[in-house]
Amino acid sequence: MKFDEFDTKMRKFEESLDQVIPDDCFMVARLDGKGFTKLTKEDMDLEKPFDIRFRQAIINTMTFLMNSYFQIAYAYNESDEISLLFKPNADKFNRKVRKYNSILAAETSVNFSKEIGRDAIFDCRMIPLPDVDALQDYFAWRQSDSARNSVLAHCYYKLVASGKTPQDAAKELTNMPFRNKTELLAHFNMDINSIPKWQLYGSALYWDETTKEGLNHVTNTLQSCTRRKLVENYDLPVGEEYRNWIVKLVK
Ligand SMILES: Nc1nc2c(ncn2[C@@H]2O[C@H](COP(=O)(O)OP(=O)(O)OP(=O)(O)O)[C@@H](O)[C@H]2O)c(=O)[nH]1
Numbered sequence: 001m002k003f004d005e006f007d008t009k010m011r012k013f014e015e016s017l018d019q020v021i022p023d024d025c026f027m028v029a030r031l032d033g034k035g036f037t038k039l040t041k042e043d044m045d046l047e048k049p050f051d052i053r054f055r056q057a058i059i060n061t062m063t064f065l066m067n068s069y070f071q072i073a074y075a076y077n078e079s080d081e082i083s084l085l086f087k088p089n090a091d092k093f094n095r096k097v098r099k100y101n102s103i104l105a106a107e108t109s110v111n112f113s114k115e116i117g118r119d120a121i122f123d124c125r126m127i128p129l130p131d132v133d134a135l136q137d138y139f140a141w142r143q144s145d146s147a148r149n150s151v152l153a154h155c156y157y158k159l160v161a162s163g164k165t166p167q168d169a170a171k172e173l174t175n176m177p178f179r180n181k182t183e184l185l186a187h188f189n190m191d192i193n194s195i196p197k198w199q200l201y202g203s204a205l206y207w208d209e210t211t212k213e214g215l216n217h218v219t220n221t222l223q224s225c226t227r228r229k230l231v232e233n234y235d236l237p238v239g240e241e242y243r244n245w246i247v248k249l250v251k
C-alpha cells in the first residue's frame with residue numbers, strides 16, 4: 001500500500017473515537033486520585049479522615065494548574081478529586097477531549113507526585129455541561145457528595161476509635177440515613193457544626209479580577225489596568241448561595 005493510502009485508511013481508525021466539547025457547552029474536568037485509599041493510609045500515614053498536609057498538596061497542584069496554559073476559571077477540591085471549570089471561551093487543543101484527558105491527567109499526576117514525594121496517579125474525565133443550570137447542578141452535586149462523605153468518614157473513624165472493627169463499622173454505616181449519622185456523631189460528643197467547613201464543603205481556587213486606575217509614566221495619562229489574583233477559599237457558600245456564586249465566576 002502507498003503511504004497516502006495508508007495514511008487515509010489508518011487516520012480513519014485513529015480518529016474514530018475523537019470527540020470535541022462544543023463551544024456552547026461549559027467545559028469541566030474531574031480528576032480523581034487512583035488508589036488513594038491505600039496511598040493515604042499505608043504509604044503516607046495521614047491523619048484520618050482529613051489531613052491538612054494532603055489538602056495543601058492538592059491546593060498546590062490546583063494552583064499549578066490554574067497558572068498553567070489551561071484557561072481555568074475555578075478549581076474545586078473534595079477528598080482526592082479536583083474539578084476544573086474552564087473559562088467559557090477556552091480553546092486550547094481545539095477543545096479535543098483526548099488531549100484534555102491525557103494531558104491534564106499527566107500534568108496533575110506529575111505535579112502532585114512532586115508535592116508528596118512519591119508516585120501518584122490521577123485519572124481524568126471531561127464533562128460537557130449544556131447550560132447554566134447543569135453547571136450549577138454539577139458543582140452542587142460535588143459539594144453534597146463532599147458533605148455526605150465527610151460525615152460518613154467522621155462516623156467511621158469514631159466507631160473504629162471506640163473499638164469496632166473496620167468491617168463492623170462499615171457494616172453499621174451502610175444504608176444509615178444522614179440524620180442518624182449526625183446523631184451518631186453527637187453520641188461521640190461531636191457536633192456537625194464543629195467539623196471544619198472545608199472538610200464538609202470542599203476547598204476552592206478562583207481568580208479575583210480588579211480594575212484600577214494607574215498613571216502611565218510614559219504618556220503621563222491615567223489608564224485602567226486589570227489585575228488578577230488567585231484566591232483560596234476554605235469556607236465556600238452552600239446550597240442556593242453556592243449555585244448563584246458559581247455562575248459569577250464564568251460571567
Ligand atoms: N487519611 C486521609 N485520607 C484521605 C484524605 N483525603 C482523601 N483521603 C482518602 O482518599 C480516598 C479517596 O476515595 P476514592 O477516590 O473513592 O478511593 P480510591 O482508593 O482513590 O479509589 P479509585 O479512585 O477508584 O482509584 C478515601 O479513602 C479517603 O479516605 C485525607 O486528608 N486523609
Ligand SMILES: [Mg+2]
Binds near residue numbers: 033035037
Ligand atoms: Mg480516588
